[in-house]
Amino acid sequence: MDLKEKTNNKFKKLLEEGKQVFQRYGWTGDSWHKFPPGNEYLRFRTESLNLIKKVCGEDSEHYQQLRRIAENKTTANNSFYFNLCYGVVEAAYRDFTDDFLFDMRAMLQADLLGDFIEQAEVLLEEGYYVPAASLTGAVLEDTLRKMCDKRNISYPVKTNINMLNDFLVKDSAYTKLTQKEITAKADIRNNADHANFNQFSTSDVKDMIGWVKRFASDHLK
Numbered sequence: 001m002d003l004k005e006k007t008n009n010k011f012k013k014l015l016e017e018g019k020q021v022f023q024r025y026g027w028t029g030d031s032w033h034k035f036p037p038g039n040e041y042l043r044f045r046t047e048s049l050n051l052i053k054k055v056c057g058e059d060s061e062h063y064q065q066l067r068r069i070a071e072n073k074t075t076a077n078n079s080f081y082f083n084l085c086y087g088v089v090e091a092a093y094r095d096f097t098d099d100f101l102f103d104m105r106a107m108l109q110a111d112l113l114g115d116f117i118e119q120a121e122v123l124l125e126e127g128y129y130v131p132a133a134s135l136t137g138a139v140l141e142d143t144l145r146k147m148c149d150k151r152n153i154s155y156p157v158k159t160n161i162n163m164l165n166d167f168l169v170k171d172s173a174y175t176k177l178t179q180k181e182i183t184a185k186a187d188i189r190n191n192a193d194h195a196n197f198n199q200f201s202t203s204d205v206k207d208m209i210g211w212v213k214r215f216a217s218d219h220l221k
Helices: 003-025 038-056 061-071 079-097 101-109 113-125 129-150 161-170 176-193 202-219
Strands: none
Touching: 003 038, 003 079, 038 061, 038 079, 061 079, 061 129, 079 113, 079 129, 113 129, 113 202, 129 161, 129 176, 129 202, 161 176, 176 202
């Protein structure tokens, strides 16, 4: 059995365990009949982090998504968010079976942001609008970083969308109206990362994806 087959089996085993949790505790797609025990949630999340770290790398969006869930105070110990972890693993497995994961680091270096937007679109189509929003926000942040680099604008290593946005509008990279749009998209991303699900909708994420696609295309030519 080669490495790819072993990895495939690990993904399938983990996803099957997740499905069993959904069945045992009555996940309807919107809510639980009964929340899974915390230990099952933590075990699944830990196994997911370990597997995705090995397969995708620490810099991958899949791994970063899980880290945000694990480290956020709202989601870290609340088993309601089991479904978010499962969705990220499912997306990572889909990329693995399509041979995307082996190219992920090269994709980051080659500025192929469209591939990440496509992943966000797939997540949205399958009902995972929260990770789709977070992933699209990461694409927007990376786009702003690259714009700053092109304009020789210095920024801190630990930065964020709003800070980069301020730097760029001061350098006349775009209008105040565009600045407001970016601020609105940053709010959606932050709400997704902090599990404020009632603050945005599937429609908001769909609009966000379309806007970020156009923005990146216009400004990274």
